[in-house]
Amino acid sequence: MNLKELSEILGLSQTTVSRALNGYPEVAEATRLRVLSAAAKYNYRPSASARSLATGRTNAIAHVIPVSTQHEIVNPIFADFIAGASEAYLGHGYDMVISVVSDADEARAYREIAARGSVDGFIVHSPRTADPRIGLLNEIGLPFVVHGRVSQAEHPYDWVDVNNRRAFHRATEFLADLGHRRIALVNGLEVMDFARRRQDGYCQALRGRGIEPDPALIRSDEMTETYGHATARDMLRLPDPPTAFLVSSIIAALGVRRAVEEAGLQLARDISVITYDDELSYLKNGNDVPVFTATRSSVRHAGRLCAERLIALVQDPGQAPGSRLLEAELTIGLSTGPAPHRGVRRATA
Amino acid sequence: MNLKELSEILGLSQTTVSRALNGYPEVAEATRLRVLSAAAKYNYRPSASARSLATGRTNAIAHVIPVSTQHEIVNPIFADFIAGASEAYLGHGYDMVISVVSDADEARAYREIAARGSVDGFIVHSPRTADPRIGLLNEIGLPFVVHGRVSQAEHPYDWVDVNNRRAFHRATEFLADLGHRRIALVNGLEVMDFARRRQDGYCQALRGRGIEPDPALIRSDEMTETYGHATARDMLRLPDPPTAFLVSSIIAALGVRRAVEEAGLQLARDISVITYDDELSYLKNGNDVPVFTATRSSVRHAGRLCAERLIALVQDPGQAPGSRLLEAELTIGLSTGPAPHRGVRRATA
DNA sequence: CATGTAATCCAAAGCGCTTTGGCTGTTACC
DNA sequence: GGTAACAGCCAAAGCGCTTTGGATTACATG
Numbered sequence: 001m002n003l004k005e006l007s008e009i010l011g012l013s014q015t016t017v018s019r020a021l022n023g024y025p026e027v028a029e030a031t032r033l034r035v036l037s038a039a040a041k042y043n044y045r046p047s048a049s050a051r052s053l054a055t056g057r058t059n060a061i062a063h064v065i066p067v068s069t070q071h072e073i074v075n076p077i078f079a080d081f082i083a084g085a086s087e088a089y090l091g092h093g094y095d096m097v098i099s100v101v102s103d104a105d106e107a108r109a110y111r112e113i114a115a116r117g118s119v120d121g122f123i124v125h126s127p128r129t130a131d132p133r134i135g136l137l138n139e140i141g142l143p144f145v146v147h148g149r150v151s152q153a154e155h156p157y158d159w160v161d162v163n164n165r166r167a168f169h170r171a172t173e174f175l176a177d178l179g180h181r182r183i184a185l186v187n188g189l190e191v192m193d194f195a196r197r198r199q200d201g202y203c204q205a206l207r208g209r210g211i212e213p214d215p216a217l218i219r220s221d222e223m224t225e226t227y228g229h230a231t232a233r234d235m236l237r238l239p240d241p242p243t244a245f246l247v248s249s250i251i252a253a254l255g256v257r258r259a260v261e262e263a264g265l266q267l268a269r270d271i272s273v274i275t276y277d278d279e280l281s282y283l284k285n286g287n288d289v290p291v292f293t294a295t296r297s298s299v300r301h302a303g304r305l306c307a308e309r310l311i312a313l314v315q316d317p318g319q320a321p322g323s324r325l326l327e328a329e330l331t332i333g334l335s336t337g338p339a340p341h342r343g344v345r346r347a348t349a
Numbered sequence: 350m351n352l353k354e355l356s357e358i359l360g361l362s363q364t365t366v367s368r369a370l371n372g373y374p375e376v377a378e379a380t381r382l383r384v385l386s387a388a389a390k391y392n393y394r395p396s397a398s399a400r401s402l403a404t405g406r407t408n409a410i411a412h413v414i415p416v417s418t419q420h421e422i423v424n425p426i427f428a429d430f431i432a433g434a435s436e437a438y439l440g441h442g443y444d445m446v447i448s449v450v451s452d453a454d455e456a457r458a459y460r461e462i463a464a465r466g467s468v469d470g471f472i473v474h475s476p477r478t479a480d481p482r483i484g485l486l487n488e489i490g491l492p493f494v495v496h497g498r499v500s501q502a503e504h505p506y507d508w509v510d511v512n513n514r515r516a517f518h519r520a521t522e523f524l525a526d527l528g529h530r531r532i533a534l535v536n537g538l539e540v541m542d543f544a545r546r547r548q549d550g551y552c553q554a555l556r557g558r559g560i561e562p563d564p565a566l567i568r569s570d571e572m573t574e575t576y577g578h579a580t581a582r583d584m585l586r587l588p589d590p591p592t593a594f595l596v597s598s599i600i601a602a603l604g605v606r607r608a609v610e611e612a613g614l615q616l617a618r619d620i621s622v623i624t625y626d627d628e629l630s631y632l633k634n635g636n637d638v639p640v641f642t643a644t645r646s647s648v649r650h651a652g653r654l655c656a657e658r659l660i661a662l663v664q665d666p667g668q669a670p671g672s673r674l675l676e677a678e679l680t681i682g683l684s685t686g687p688a689p690h691r692g693v694r695r696a697t698a
Numbered sequence: 699c700a701t702g703t704a705a706t707c708c709a710a711a712g713c714g715c716t717t718t719g720g721c722t723g724t725t726a727c728c
Numbered sequence: 729g730g731t732a733a734c735a736g737c738c739a740a741a742g743c744g745c746t747t748t749g750g751a752t753t754a755c756a757t758g
Contacts (some may be wrong), residue, residue, distance in 0.1 A: 001464075043460065043464055044464070045461060045464035045465045046465070047399075047402070047465065047466050048398075048404050048407075048465040048467035048636060049398040049401040049402040049407065049466065049467070050398075052398040053396070053398040053399050053402050058397075058398065060446070060569075067432065071630075072432075072630060073630040073631055074428045074429055074431070074432040074630060075428070075631070076425045076428050076629070076631045076632070078428050079423045079424070079425050079427050079428045080423060081448055082423070082447065082449065083416065083421075083423040086447070086448070087449075090448075090449070090450075095446050095448070095467065096446065096447045096448070097409075097444050097445065097446055097447075098431065098435070098445045098446075098447050099435070099439075099444070099445070100432055100436075100439070101439075102437035111392065114395060114400045115350075115392055115393070115394035115395065115399060116394045116395070116397040117396050117398065118398070118444065198389035222631075223631070224630070224632065224633060225458070225603075225631070225632050225633065226630045226633050226635065226636050226638065230636070232497075251631055251632065254574075254603055257607075258640075261610055279424040280422075280425070280575070281420075281421060281423060282422055282424070282571075282573045282574065282600055283425070283573065283574050283600065284573060284574065284575050286575065287575050287579070289562075291607075318370035
């Protein structure tokens with residue numbers, strides 16, 4: 001069923017039918033109702049391509065997910081992020097187009113998508129400290145919203161981010177307050193902006209307590225379970241091992257916990273762990289009592305905010321760049337406790 | 350830059366330029382090269398909507414992800430599945446459109462997407478034992494490929510699946526061979542077809558060994574970490590607790606392990622665990638030595654196969670329904686061992 | 699009664715592409 | 729030399745919608 005057929009059935013022109021469906025005022029209310037019920041009856045939907053050819057709008061948003069050529073990992077956080085984004089899209093009739101693109105031909109991919117005109121805007125994932133994409137997208141001219149921030153950016157841009165620096169600052173101070181002096185940071189990939197901010201917060205808090213950050217206790221990589229495990233295992237074998245771990249993702253934290261237990265140590269009593277918690281739906285941090293002490297912020301919520309902002313931007317492109325900084329909550333769980341007295345831990349092990 | 354402008358620059362008709370770009374033979378090779386280099390120079394791409402309006406093809410595939418109204422969980426396996434699918438799409442120039450849809454208005458969503466004509470086909474996720482979608486999609490008429498199977502389906506359809514029954518049959522026998530008689534099944538949601546097949550394989554293997562399946566040792570739910578944890582914790586408190594767990598997902602298996610350790614028990618020695626392993630990129634089952642003994646099959650690979658099959662179907666719709674049954678490997682890890690002697694386990698705890 | 703105004707509706711153009719059905723000029727063959 | 733075949737190109741139609749710029753009618757106003 002297309003417009004032409006529908007309008008013939010109704011004995012109206014295509015113009016009138018189109019206007020009636022799109023809510024224009026030049027249509028008598030009685031006619032509009034007649035049109036609407038006929039459209040429902042025949043399950044009519046305007047063809048997406050015809051409409052976007054005519055309007056220049058596609059009602060679709062691109063999510064370009066970078067996949068490093070070395071790592072080939074699709075961030076699992078992504079599943080919850082798009083769940084949140086799609087809540088927004090669903091409400092506004094937008095489609096979500098996903099392109100998984102190797103970072104090698106990232107620029108080409110963005111340009112191509114824009115040139116084909118298949119979307120109205122971009123959500124930028126996993127921004128790096130100096131991310132060329134924000135320059136690129138400014139040049140391309142389509143609206144975009146960054147999930148995260150780009151520290152070294154020449155132009156203003158729209159973003160939604162968590163206050164990573166403060167979250168890790170607080171978590172570090174919390175551990176220091178418990179008497180921990182050897183606090184390890186199991187961070188995300190170094191090039192990622194969020195990782196840098198987290199490390200900043202961590203280092204700043206340590207120095208605030210008169211502790212000089214020890215490079216041997218700072219690690220950065222893709223946040224997998226095995227990475228968390230290997231890192232914690234290695235650090236626990238150091239001559240002067242950490243008594244606490246600050247971990248950038250609950251997935252890596254699971255690996256850290258595994259290493260702790262394999263070493264015959266007990267969480268909270270021997271080793272404290274604080275993790276960043278994205279509130280993943282399939283990996284909740286416990287049901288009632290949090291398993292891990294955590295700095296927590298819902299990535300699903302962030303997804304929704306990004307999408308909503310982008311929709312607003314698409315519908316009214318004249319807006320000045322805006323941003324949204326979310327604060328992470330620090331929730332106390334069962335994975336933290338006072339620093340063990342010197343020597344005690346080794347006796348136990 | 351559009352076709353008209355490009356053809357004016359080249360002093361050719363739009364017809365010729367279009368033909369040159371699309372590889373039609375009625376164009377002199379010299380002209381084609383001239384066109385191609387001009388197109389590259391001006392970064393010309395045909396407008397997606399104009400092209401699909403003219404051809405009736407969109408070069409896009411819809412992935413409709415069902416989200417239960419009760420659970421609101423986006424399956425994390427999904428991230429790796431689409432990574433695999435997008436490998437196929439990238440190679441063939443297809444876009445991936447994702448709709449997260451609450452199962453309540455699933456039918457409406459499929460019909461709407463089809464009526465708008467914004468995609469050439471569907472990938473069907475998370476099929477249930479009696480899934481109305483295969484009837485619905487047959488009626489709609491667009492090609493589709495199911496990731497998994499639908500046991501109760503009236504019509505033939507295209508699918509890619511793992512031999513879940515055999516995988517769980519083998520795993521159960523493996524545990525039985527180690528002397529385990531009390532083997533628990535921590536399965537996925539009951540309505541899911543894969544869960545049913547896994548349970549079939551499990552029950553069949555038990556009966557083959559003269560063991561009657563105990564309903565108290567069989568649980569089904571959304572496969573989260575907390576579900577694995579709560580289930581294992583409760584079962585370990587039974588008067589006659591299991592000595593082994595067969596788990597449907599590595600995420601739930603992490604929860605099972607946590608419960609085992611909390612109970613003061615040791616994996617392999619006191620409690621054996623076999624998990625299904627989708628080879629998730631962020632949750633690898635160990636690096637060199639598998640942590641869990643597992644039945645393993647890459648969901649990323651399955652994603653690629655689904656997408657490739659669907660592309661073939663879109664490009665040649667006349668094909669008879671085909672299918673692909675993948676076999677899962679059983680890999681021995683550090684989580685299984687001989688069943689403990691009666692009474693020993695309790696003494697340890 | 700003539701005329702301005704508002705309310706409804708419509709014909710047709712145009713969005714950017716593909717594709718049908720020709721049209722030209724060159725070559726091959728008898 | 730005449731004609732058939734073919735290579736190479738093009739004009740124009742059409743995909744299904746939105747939107748511009750009227751046209752028509754009804755009604756109120758002077």
